[in-house]
Amino acid sequence: MKKIFVIICAVVFISNSSFAQGLLGKSEVVFTKQDSLRGSITKERAWWDVKYYHLDIKVNPKDSTITGSNTIKYQVVQEYNRMQIDLQNPLEIYKVIQDGVELKYKREGNAFFIELVALQKLGTVKELTVFYGGKPKVAVNPPWDGGITWKKDSNGNPFIASSCQGLGASVWWPNKDHMYDEVESMLISVNVPGNLTDVSNGRLLSVKKLKDGTKTFNWYVSNPINNYGVNINIGDYVSFSEKYKGEKGDLDCSYYVLRDNLAKAKEQFKDVPRMLKAFEHWFGPYPFYEDSYKLVEAPYLGMEHQSSVTYGNGFKNGYRGRDLSGTGWGLKFDFIIIHESGHEWFANNITDKDIADMWIHESFTNYSESLFVEYYYGKEAGYEYVRGIRKNIENDKPIIGHYDVNSEGSSDMYYKGANMLHTIRQIVNDDEKWRTILRGLNSTFYHQTVTTKQIEDYLSTSVGIDLSSVFNQYLRDTRIPTLEYFFKDKKLGFRWTNCVTGFNMPVKVTLSGEEKWIKPTTDWVTNAVTVENPQLKIDANFYVAEFDITE
DSSP, X not given: OOEEEEOSSSOOOOOHHHHHHHGGGOSOOOOOHHHHHHHSOOHHHHTEEEEEEEEEEEEETTXXXXXXXXXXXXXXXXXXXXXXXXXXXXXXXXXXXXXXXXXXXXXXXXXXXXXXXXXXXXXXXXXXXXXXXXXXXXXXXXXXXXXEEEEEOXXXXXXXXXXXXXXXXXXXXXXXXXXXXXXXXXXXXXXXXXXXXXXXSSEEEEXXXXXXXXXXXXXXXXXXXXXXXXXXEEEXXXXXXXXXXXXXXXXXXXXXXXXXGHHHHHHHTTHHHHHHHHHHHHHOSOTTGGGOEEEEEOSSSEEOOTTSEXXXXXXXXXXXXXXXXXXXXXXXXXXXXXXXXXXXXXTTTEEESSGGGTHHHHXXXXXXXXXXXXXXXXXXXXXXXXHHGGGGOOOOSOSSOOTTTTOOOOTHHHHHHHHHHHHHHHHHOOHHHHHHHHHHHHHHTTTEEEOHHHHHHHHHHHHTSOOHHHHHHHHHOOOOOEEEEEEEXXXXXXXXXXXXXXXXXXXXXXXXXXXXXXXXXXXXXXXXXXXXXXXXXXXXXXXXXXXXXXX
């Protein structure tokens, strides 16, 4: 009698027709020219390297407008005189000035093409200022459907925040809105009503009181920052702080919350030093000591804004009080504090060049939750957590999206991506080596934008095994690899099925009570078996299925 055993919490067996549609992103998707302008390195982007922004804006809660300017300093890497700046409807650019000259520009959807008059000589550093304003897109369901959130707190004070991952920072300020080119430093000046506080990225340089009763908060970011990581948070904030003694010395940690939530925050935010201790152990030093760490209450769930992580989890453990793993371990920590802060290493320190590779952000960060659990509650606890989140995997489409059109892949980049990394850890089979690999990622690609190939090559080289078929299977395919096996005439036969061509991942099994490694390929391999009534079981930490075809 044929038997099937599943090593995952929820397996989706995919029919040939659905597989044909899902594999390698071959389903019919239509992209527009706007998608290409947003998602590709156009000629009008490629010739200049952004060095510095000064975003200088006034946020007016009364009419939900933002007005101001962005001064852009850049280096010429190719001689050209047409520049693409991105700003999304319904915002408008009013004028562009370089060297005292007002420049001509043409709008094409959300892209503005500016005609430069001055000679753009190779190697020179130039700057221009873009003046803009209007009512930015209102966030419908932040942070997933982002924009600007305009709310009020329980006391009737304005409570405002930005969130724009995927949608793009150009939804609220003009910039070179592509992930490949991070600005090296930035000054963020935000003018707000005098009874409110703005919290943005980096360190607070000054607060200037104006004659009209408003205040301008000046924040300086000294490290490279991705566009969607730039944020504004405006409210009736109170703050408290502490110093964390980390691997690079004292790290300034500041916390901003609405006035009525101060007592709750002082208790709940104790997870921050716990997070820093665990993640510095696994990933290396916090990447932005120079800019500090901040946790800021926001009117939505939360987001990984660099050095200004936003928080809206209701001051409770789990994900809005729920354990996403179903194991109980997810209620031992505040999900938003741990997950969004984990992005400081994976998303803000190591940033994908193209949003199609967003798994680099989300897979590692989702996996970091289990490492946090392991650090404080033991290895098996962490393992239970990561196995538990498998129930959330959909296997609907590939994790890697379409390149050059600002298209991310499946949400499986979270739970499936984490389990891919957990599976690779089993292949490494050496906990200290695995930790060294994770720390090495953050030192090798420190403050860099990267491609999937760079990460794949690094992991293969560090592990010492060609993992290309593993990445093809989990990142570019929707099927769950299945170990098909049989026992016959004192022989064990096995092979991988339901998998990509050339899939050859080694796997740990228990064979009649004895742990051993086998190296299946897509062809049958047979080994002699000496015990009577042999049985085989795959280590549950591999995200695979098994199928006994013994008759």
